[in-house]
Amino acid sequence: MSQIIDWVDERLDLSGIRHFIAEKGVPIHTQKIWYYLGGVTLFLFMVQVASGILLLLYYRPSASEAYESVQFIVTQVEFGWLIRNIHSWSANLLILAAFAHLFSVFFLKSYRQPRELTWISGALLLFLMLGFGFSGYLLPWNELAFFATKVGTGIAGAVPFVGRGMLRFLRGGDDVTGATLSRFYALHVAILPAMTTVLVALHLLFVQRQGMSVPMKEARRLRAGGFQKQMPFFPDYILRDVLVWYVAIALLAALAAFYPWELGRKADPFAAVPAGIRPEWYFLAMFHTLKLLPSHILGFEGERLGVLAFGLAAALLVVVPFLDRRASREESSPWFTTVGLAALLYFVAFTIIGYLAS
Amino acid sequence: MSSAFNRRRFLDAILGAGFISTIAAVAYPVWRYLIPPVSGEPATQSVVAAQASQVKPNSGLVFKFGSKPGLLVRTPDGELQAFNAVCTHLDCTVQYKPDTSQIWCACHNGTYDLQGNVVSGPPPRPLERLVVNQRGDEVVVSRT
Numbered sequence: 328m329s330q331i332i333d334w335v336d337e338r339l340d341l342s343g344i345r346h347f348i349a350e351k352g353v354p355i356h357t358q359k360i361w362y363y364l365g366g367v368t369l370f371l372f373m374v375q376v377a378s379g380i381l382l383l384l385y386y387r388p389s390a391s392e393a394y395e396s397v398q399f400i401v402t403q404v405e406f407g408w409l410i411r412n413i414h415s416w417s418a419n420l421l422i423l424a425a426f427a428h429l430f431s432v433f434f435l436k437s438y439r440q441p442r443e444l445t446w447i448s449g450a451l452l453l454f455l456m457l458g459f460g461f462s463g464y465l466l467p468w469n470e471l472a473f474f475a476t477k478v479g480t481g482i483a484g485a486v487p488f489v490g491r492g493m494l495r496f497l498r499g500g501d502d503v504t505g506a507t508l509s510r511f512y513a514l515h516v517a518i519l520p521a522m523t524t525v526l527v528a529l530h531l532l533f534v535q536r537q538g539m540s541v542p543m544k545e546a547r548r549l550r551a552g553g554f555q556k557q558m559p560f561f562p563d564y565i566l567r568d569v570l571v572w573y574v575a576i577a578l579l580a581a582l583a584a585f586y587p588w589e590l591g592r593k594a595d596p597f598a599a600v601p602a603g604i605r606p607e608w609y610f611l612a613m614f615h616t617l618k619l620l621p622s623h624i625l626g627f628e629g630e631r632l633g634v635l636a637f638g639l640a641a642a643l644l645v646v647v648p649f650l651d652r653r654a655s656r657e658e659s660s661p662w663f664t665t666v667g668l669a670a671l672l673y674f675v676a677f678t679i680i681g682y683l684a685s
Numbered sequence: 686m687s688s689a690f691n692r693r694r695f696l697d698a699i700l701g702a703g704f705i706s707t708i709a710a711v712a713y714p715v716w717r718y719l720i721p722p723v724s725g726e727p728a729t730q731s732v733v734a735a736q737a738s739q740v741k742p743n744s745g746l747v748f749k750f751g752s753k754p755g756l757l758v759r760t761p762d763g764e765l766q767a768f769n770a771v772c773t774h775l776d777c778t779v780q781y782k783p784d785t786s787q788i789w790c791a792c793h794n795g796t797y798d799l800q801g802n803v804v805s806g807p808p809p810r811p812l813e814r815l816v817v818n819q820r821g822d823e824v825v826v827s828r829t
Contacts, residue, residue, distance in 0.1 A: 381718060403722045406714035575706075 340416045352538075352557035356545045358435060361601070364428035365534070372527070374579070375459075378414040379516070383631040386466070388503030388512035393468035394593040401590065404594045412583035418460055420579065425453050433647070433667050437540035440502065440655040443648035450645045452526050455519055460607055462515040468508060472593035475606045476511075477503050485630045490578045504596070527552050543657055549656075587663035605685040612674050615639055615681030640670075691760055713741060719812075729789055731827035734767065745781025745788070746824070754778045755815060760799050768801050769813035779812065789811065809829040 335341065383405055387396040429449065432438060438446035465476045474684060480503065484494030484593035499506030541549070551553055558564050606614050622628035643650070653660040729751025741748060745758040747770055756770035758781050768788065772776050777792035787804060788797040795806030802811045818825045 381715065384719070405717040405720065405722065407718060410718055469783055573707075 333611075335469050335474065341424060341583060344398075344609055344640050348561045349559075351535075351560035353560055354539055354541045354545070355556040355558050356541060358542045358545075362397040362539060363568065364424060366568045367571050367575055367622055368421060368428050369527070369531075369568075370575060371424055372419050372523075374417045374575075375414065375421060376520070381410045382414055383516065385623060387506060390467070390508055390594075391573040393466060393508060394633040397467040397590060404438060405428050408587060409583055409685040411569050412578055412586075412588050416579055417581040417590040418463060419608070420575065422456055425456050427607070428452055432668070434664060435540070435542050435683055436651065436660065436663070437655070438648040439540075439543075439651065439657070440648070442533070442540055443531060445537070445647050448533065450647075452523065452530060452562065455526065457609065459515060459519050459523075460609065462511040462519065463505075463509060464607060464658060465511045466515060468594050469591040469595050470598065470601055471591050471604065473503060473596070476507065478614070479610070480507075480603070482613075482634060484628075485628070485634045487631050490631075502596070524554060528618075541652070543659065551601060595657060603685055605681070608678055608682065611681035611685075612677035615677050615684060618681075618684075643645050688740070697829065711786075724751070729753075729828075731825060734824045734826040735815075736822050737765070737819055737824050740765070740824070743783050744788060745778070747778060750826065756781065756812075757817075757824060757826065758799060765817045765819070765824060766799055766801075767817045768797075769815060769816040771813075772808055772813065773803075773810040774806070774808040801822075 349453060353359070375478070382400065383406070387393060397411065401411050402408075403474070428472045432446065432449070461476075461479055465472045480494055480497045483497055484490045495501065497507070497510070498504070499510045532674055545555075559660070605611060617630055617633045620633045622629050624632050648655070651660050651663045654663065732748070732755075734748040734750075734755060734757045735746060740757060740759045742759050743761045745756055748755050750755055750769070754770040756768045756779060758766045758768070758793070759820050760766060768779075770780075772779050772790040772791065772792065772795060774793055774795050777790050778793075779788050779790045779797070781787075781798075782789040785796070786799065789795070789802070790806070790808065791796075793807050795808040796804040797807055797808070797812050798804050800811070801814050803809075814829070815826045816829050818827070
């Protein structure tokens, strides 16, 4: 092994990597547990890439064959059920992990100067993950997915001014048809992965360049001349990371084996909407809020206002580092903590209410 | 010292075995998944290839024999012959050549006679012959 490394070293000069491996450290403090969330999110994304590539081998993206091909995967192909269930469950865990990562970073105010770009790339990645979830949901072309996509693209259609164009762009026409499936497929396996690859690379690059952020209290202590305890990344920290990934694998395998993802009935554009139609859990809070809005608020259409508000919230989320000036001066910013807590509470409560209501 | 050394080696071995088992546990299902399942479609035994009156002497037509192509030929003498149209060389679909009254594969210029035997070119084996029966005007082709 060392001979191989020497051989490569002689030709490519690995001293930079050696130095990086030897130097990279992870700060030790009371909040260090939150560092694992980014790693496990990345790990689950890798699981998605691998299982997604495997599904591509048998999946057929057309209205007449999509459902049958997924049926073929889960019933005929050996371990096809496992691969599909892993892909579905890992998608859900990935979004859960991404949300947890986002909130932990938010409450620790790790977005503060100089890590604004890391936060922005992370928030954009979360939106991309939601895009993956939304586009992937339609691909089995079953009843539930078909109507959820109708509703979801309909929400995009409610955006003021550009909604109509967006709806037609997303659906590939006026209705959800095979053309929509082709678009969502292209989005899911080519466009979103390309964008994600670039953003993940940037996100990781930023983290590596700046090192791990430490909580404000810790930072103040360090500035006052305190000593930062560190753990080497290789191998101490990476082994702990791997341990967390093992837990994720165990959870995934158990969920995939004991709670298989149902395929349901094939989509029929001329069938009535089945009762209990609802989107994936991470869209439930938004879905339920829009359901509760009155049809008109102050003379405006309720749904349009709702969609506009969600768009505004997403935009604010991206620019949080520039709004929270106190945090950038390493001062506590209780207002932002309060707003974050309210958002988290709203999200959890409405997801549960939405779940129970449908 | 030696006991610490042994304990370290023991732990390394356990850890290594754990990693290898994980890789095996992932690689095995993936490997099995990559092998396409055997098609459930039973091998076709018999089909109606054409109407006899449509096939003129010294002509041939390719028909669907299950999932594979078949070749029905009416010889210049008026006799009907049928073959599995898959060339024995590299799986191209063969055709009837009226000017030489031979079966010809366009991919690598292999030729067969009207019994399916190789005349020239790279094909290693004769074409598989199928049985032709006439039922009224229908030409029924079946596997022997």
